[in-house]
Amino acid sequence: MSLKIMHTGDLHLGMKFNQYPNISSELENARYQALGNVVVEANQRGANLLVIAGDLFDRASIKNFKIKKAVEILNKFAGEAILILPGNHDYSDGVSSLWSQFKKEIKGRMLILDQEKAYLLNEFGLNAAVYPAPCDRKLSSQNKLGWIKNLDEKPDADYHLVLAHGALAGFSPDLNDDYFKMTETELLNLEMDLYLLGHSHLPYPKKESVSGHKIFNNGTPEPDGMDCSHHGTAWYVELNENKEVEAEQIKTGNYHFADLQAELNSLSELEDLISDILASEAETKILRLQLKGELPREEFAEKDNEFARLRDKCFYVKIDQNYLTIRIDQDLIAEEFAENSFPYQLLKELEADHQAQHLAYKMLKEVQE
Structure with missing residues (x-):
């Protein structure tokens, strides 16, 4: 059985657009619409997993009605499970109430990957293990892959996925090493089947479709400014029984x-x-x-x-x-x-x-x- 994944992130729900006062409410609402677009595209392709690689929300303090609105949209996903990683904007530091409140709103199929541990997805009918690198602060000179590097052995599973948020060296700008920077070599040395990243608002690789590639950065499903020239995308990734990867960019944006x-x-x-x-x-x-x-x-x-x-x-x-x-x-x-x-x-x-x-x-x- 192949594993079908819709990979997104950096939605920044709740982002303000004060520089565009005449259309700020439309642009804020468009980010929720983009999340809905991602869910629709995932359902059309029969995705097993919806993966959100950080920054679902624009900040760690957000009003409860916005959390409920996000959960309502995510509940329309028809697949087996939704995996949500805290990013550097909606980080999990044990102090902010964002993720504890989020957990009160969800039922069953949603996992908040805020712990440094392997999450087994057998309860959702998927023989897969996920290794998250959640952010615990806004800025860090060190990425959160250390615990994965120090694993003595992997749990038994058909598929092994790393889910991380941070700058990919050589692709995401991080001149001062502030954004959990990681390298391709560092990721590949973990010897997993797939690496799903978030942080940069541009998709990586820079191709509309790709075969045999293991590292993907989600981009953003809804552009947020003049430095974001694409139309908003997510990745649809298939990992077959032989661990071979096929992926395509899916257009999800509104503006x-x-x-x-x-x-x-x-x-x-x-x-x-x-x-x-x-x-x-x-x-x-x-x-x-x-x-x-x-x-x-x-x-x-x-x-x-x-x-x-x-x-x-x-x-x-x-x-x-x-x-x-x-x-x-x-x-x-x-x-x-x-x-x-x-x-x-x-x-x-x-x-x-x-x-x-x-x-x-x-x-x-x-x-x-």
């Missing part, structure tokens, strides 16, 4: 972020740019657009119509146009200022320095008004 920069010299370039943006899932796009360049005066006045088209189609748009200016040429100067006047002469003298010319033009127009 996606796009951070774009462009230089424009005509209205037609702006129109083409916006058409390209709108051609790809605009209705779920959270866009930050930085523009620079110069447009002819008659076209500059029309740019706002294009921006309105963009805002109308995208879920959310923020446009930085501080460096998108009117093209100052001889005709513009002659039309707006009398020949041989001080403004006329000043702008002519600054033709070689566009930045200074634009600043002078702006100041002169303000004085006129």
Whole structure:
């Protein structure tokens, strides 16, 4: 019998999005929706296990109704068991009430892997052993694999799985060694069948499907910012009787972020740019657009119509146009200022320095008004 696993984590339920005040509630709710999407995808594939590799919640102190909401979604999983590992955001330190409260809400099939011990899954009809590395604090220069390294022998099981939360060296940024860093070699030396990690919000490996690989980082099922350019994913992993691995990335996200920069010299370039943006899932796009360049005066006045088209189609748009200016040429100067006047002469003298010319033009127009 093969073991079918849906691997997720870093949902950060309860995350606030104060930098997006107009859509903060939608983005917060989207994380619960993403968890629901993961459960649906797992059920469609007949997954035996739903594995959450840390940071189910954004912090160790969270309101009880949010815990209940998460449990309600997880209860819809149709497989044999749900394994939940405390991460560095929702760590288990024996002081916080998060996981003790969570345990009061769950029934049967959910295991909180907050102890450094092998968890046998025979009671769920699965001949598998899970070796967790739960976080007990927000930051640590040491990972939590030590107890697994010191095992005298493994319990008898068909499958042996490591579940850990922390930075994977060479993949997850951890410049100061603050995030439970571990290496691939360190993991593989444990001689287990599969290693399911959480922490980085990018999936690893960086492939949509993979065979024969043993180490997976879940990424996040719902993007959370401009540095998270994917659409939200989870891993579906099958481990067959011969311990051979087949895995594929599953899209689970609701919204996606796009951070774009462009230089424009005509209205037609702006129109083409916006058409390209709108051609790809605009209705779920959270866009930050930085523009620079110069447009002819008659076209500059029309740019706002294009921006309105963009805002109308995208879920959310923020446009930085501080460096998108009117093209100052001889005709513009002659039309707006009398020949041989001080403004006329000043702008002519600054033709070689566009930045200074634009600043002078702006100041002169303000004085006129």
